[in-house]
Amino acid sequence: MRSMRSAPLASASATEAVEAVRPEAADLLYCLAAAFLPPPAELTGRAWCHALAVDLDELGAELELDAAAAVRALRQMAATPAADEPWLVEFSRLFLVPPVAVTLNTGIYLEGGLGGASAQMMTQCYAAAGFAPREDFHDLPDHVAIQLEFVAVLLERAAGGDADAEAMAAEFVDGFVRHWVEPLRLACERAADRNRAASVYASLAAFTRAALDALV
Numbered sequence: 001m002r003s004m005r006s007a008p009l010a011s012a013s014a015t016e017a018v019e020a021v022r023p024e025a026a027d028l029l030y031c032l033a034a035a036f037l038p039p040p041a042e043l044t045g046r047a048w049c050h051a052l053a054v055d056l057d058e059l060g061a062e063l064e065l066d067a068a069a070a071v072r073a074l075r076q077m078a079a080t081p082a083a084d085e086p087w088l089v090e091f092s093r094l095f096l097v098p099p100v101a102v103t104l105n106t107g108i109y110l111e112g113g114l115g116g117a118s119a120q121m122m123t124q125c126y127a128a129a130g131f132a133p134r135e136d137f138h139d140l141p142d143h144v145a146i147q148l149e150f151v152a153v154l155l156e157r158a159a160g161g162d163a164d165a166e167a168m169a170a171e172f173v174d175g176f177v178r179h180w181v182e183p184l185r186l187a188c189e190r191a192a193d194r195n196r197a198a199s200v201y202a203s204l205a206a207f208t209r210a211a212l213d214a215l216v
Contacts, residue, residue: 021158021166025215028059029152032208036104036145036201038091045083045090049074049200056207065211073203082196090197094188101191102184102198104144109183110176118142118176125172126150129165144184147177148208151216173216181209 031052039048053074060067077083082090094101103109110118119142126132126141131153133146151173157165188202 021155021215022063023156023159024059024062026152026156026159028056028063028065028211028215029148029155031055031059032204032211033145033148033152035204036143036148038096039087041086041088043087045080045085045087045197046078048087049078049083053078063211063215065207065214067207070203070207073200077196077200080196087197090195094191094195094197094201101195102187102201104184105140105142106144106147106176106180106184107140107142109180109187110142114140114142122147122176125168129154129168144180147172151177151212155215170216173212177212178209181205181212185209 035052053071056067056074057071059065060071095104105114107114107116107119110116119140123141129150131150133141133149137143137146139146151169154165154169154172158169182205185202185205188198188205191198192202
């Protein structure tokens with residue numbers, strides 16, 4: 001997934017270098033964002049889990065983050081017979097097929113509904129930063145993946161010399177992401193007895209929270 005991550009969606013402004021932000025931090029957030037998007041239809045669970053486990057293991061080591069629990073969950077899933085199925089099937093069962101077991105639209109966790117003030121505020125943050133979702137992204141602005149990609153873009157700008165981007169990333173994470181990432185993890189845990197993929201995503205949510213605490 002690291003090699004498949006999205007290109008930056010907006011250019012960085014030329015300001016003094018921000019030495020505290022490493023490019024690998026952006027790479028990690030791109031990987032985590034991609035993990036919460038529907039995978040290619042032909043990709044098996046084994047291939048998806050293996051690729052993400054390799055990326056998280058590598059990036060965790062580079063950033064001195066403990067990715068062991070997330071990597072272990074991915075490798076355990078990859079070793080099951082169910083991993084021969086397309087991962088999109090498991091993803092859809094958990095996140096897409098009604099009644100949806102776990103939602104990736106975070107307005108539910110923040111406000112108890114969709115299209116509320118939080119989604120509008122996120123849209124304003126994206127616009128202020130000159131960020132726009134890719135044309136193939138068809139979901140609400142409060143989707144987990146688009147928020148993590150936005151943070152990745154800001155960290156990439158900061159690593160490239162944009163002194164304001166790091167502060168913007170911290171403000172966005174503090175204002176939104178830290179408020180929904182634990183409810184997302186808990187929702188995945190509650191769904192684990194009915195959905196094989198839920199424990200994997202619970203581990204990914206927990207690692208996302210820990211990574212943001214360390215990096216932003």
